Amino acid sequence: MSALLAADLPYWVQSLLRVLGGVVAVLLPAGAIVYLFLFKMMSFMQSRLGPMEAGPYGSMQLFAEVGKWLQKEDITPERADRVIFKIAPLVVLASTFLLVAVVPFGPDAWFTNFEAGVFYMLAVSSVSVLGILIAGWSSANKYSLLGGLRAAGQLIAYELPMVLAVIGVIIQAGTMNLQGIVLAQNTGEMFGWNGLGNPYILTQFTGFIIFMIAVQAELTQTPFDMPIAESELVSGYMTEYSGFRFLTFFIAEFATAGVFSFIASVLFLGGWGVPFAWFGWTDIDSVDNWMNVVGPLIMFGKMMLLSFVIMWVRFSYPRFREDQLQRFAWKVLVPISLVNIMVTAILKVAL
Amino acid sequence: MPKIPGLLKGLGVTLNTLKRTALDGANTVQYPHEKEAPPLRARGVIALHEDNCTSCMLCVRSCPDWCIYIEGHKELAPPRRAGGKPRQVNKLDRFDIDYALCMYCGICVEVCPFDALFWSPEYEYSEPNLADLLHDKVKLGEWMATVPEAPAYEVGADKKGKK
């Protein structure tokens, strides 16, 4: 996107387009996930139809809900820390927008393309912890406080397996640039056969599973939704939020699900690319321009596939207890991912 | 290690339900557009057959939460045959049931000795205002049209067992 436009557009137009693109890249997946999975798939899994009244098959339900939330009174508890209480949802949402900035959607369709993309992504994804923690603290509610603390503990614990799972990919690709990782997968070959490229889900399967589990935990979806836990903590850190601020949390939750699915598809499923051998491309400069349109669609498809799995697990499982969850992270996921890194490193050197 | 199957089975159950809902339709009913017919015996609303009521007050007295209000007076009706004495009949002035209080136990219908009260499966009479749930004899009489025939009995039932 931006690189295409870089040649002949003034800077402010480029910036505007980037902001617009970012909003679309965050809100479109969020809307699609909420409607398709949260409303429809969950309902179908529970033998019901879900929203049917707003628009054909309830497709306008999301707009109705947004309208409802915008009308609601914005309540701040009397003893809450007002300033922090109000900025907390924005911090969480900002983390999502920062995340999407490094995701490549096509050979030239990216917002920024810098070398330490993976590093940046992992760093920025933990900004949301800050938002959740201050939301829990500033609400002046015991349930919120417990929820915020649980969230902080959980997100930090699962940050580690996520980082370690990605290291395997970095070692194999030899780059921390997300665009580079996409190229490495699509130009790669398996045992001399390049018909499929080399999507890292095959070679880094352990890493993929660990990454998805960590994503599930980062998103605080069931079975890792201890911080929200509506049946015991009454939605945890979100208890005191209403109206627009709750909507922000809600959008952030599902937008982050979409963005993490984007990232997972970049890291493990080959991102926007198709195996380059199909069209006789050799490197990024020889890729045809139409990939800038098809690429985002491919990404969207992969994102929906991964979000489907995330939501499917969410609707099927009960939740862990906080200590079991920590034990699972430190005693199972971290050792496995360390072993994974070692094996990857050894094979990388040996082969 | 039996760890995997339990988790996978759970996913299978939800996926199966998803498939079943998509293929065979949901178990829910889209209410205002389609309606489920309640069973014939359903205790939806009490209908009043005004002509049968003699304002004997049995239902009022047997109601556990006293939600029936009856007022009546006696008046003379013309004699049945010419030259006879005028009959004395009980005229119903007021027969109100407060559905905000009624707990649908059905005791009034059961104790009524003259078959003036009936159960109807009609259920759509909600009101935005609580006080509007006090229905008078005209409204109760309108519900008489919705009263169904009593259903047939199951095999082996003693028909004399009826009330």
Place this chain on the structure above:
Amino acid sequence: MTSTESLIDRKQLAYIASQAADARLNVELETEGMTLNIGPQHPATHGTLRIIAHLDGEQVVWAEPSCGYMHRGYEKLTEVRTYPQVTSLVNRIDWLGSFANEVPFILAAEKLMGVEAPPRAQWIRTILFELSRIANVSLFLGDLGVQLGAVTPVFMAFRDREHVLNLIEAATGGRFHPNFDRIGGLKDDLPEGFIDETRAVMKKLRNFCTEMEDLLFGNEIFQSRTRGIGVIPKDIAMQYGLSGANLRACGVDWDLRRDQSLPMAWDKVDWKVWTHPDGDSFARCWIRLQEVRESTLIVDQLLKSIPSGPVMAKVPRIIKVPEGEAWVSTENPLGEMGYYVVSKGDLGPFRTKIRSASFNNISIVPWVLKGVYVPDIITILASLYFILGDIDR
């Protein structure tokens, strides 16, 4: 001698010194406790139960249930109502298994009057009793999922419970409050087609049980959340007067349906009382699942052997119960439920004592919640399974 003495002294001194150091450390690290009010408005209490939990971090130091937010005074109400009116009141005690609430009261009144319902009425009573047990406990199975964070089971429970409620409505006219039991029999006979429909529904319910086993009970996360949590030993359970599935989960083979001879049809069919040796939350949930399945089998057998005949014995139109006192309790969905009816020969009881299962079942809460974590409070409360109306009456 002296050397050993001094040795002991030194040891003791060292011990005291270490204790003092520990105490200092404890004072330094001591955290302030927090009192968490779970309820009266809380999604986990399905009603208005309040649990006052004193927490140290996420661990419970002590907890106490505070009930009475929903007290409706049924024991007192029965004194100013006639016998037919009382049945319509008492089926609101445990509102999920309402028909089962009427039965012990009616049996107590029948015992005082010396009448017995005809066999067909007994059979139908037992069928409806078991149907209300299924309606009650199948909702528990779904609710359990919600308490533990799984959203799907509750919808499946509502879906299949709907069939049972439809059956109860078709027979009695009321989905939740049948008010179908009369002194001396039943209000009416079954409607046509009830038997075939019930058979089909029982099949669906057994499918539901299998689905629940796959979705919830077989799930490793569910097992790790419930196994070994809230263990109640046999003797403690007996001391606190637990009953029903909570007691059977502690390994006590005790079921009033089998151990009592009542004018009901349970002794005419072949069924099994399930027990579990563990006494933890998983055992309680598992027992209930098995009981739903067992109930469907009981209903199936009863439908096969249902006798023909009248459903009402000869009783006067205006019921006056002779002077006397009677106690009848039955194995209700939640546990032992009994009525002690004192009659002075009036139209209504002189005094009624209602022994409801949930009140005794939650009396163990302070004991069992000591030292558990906040998430486990929910697990234990969910697995103890109470209905607020049954606690507060």
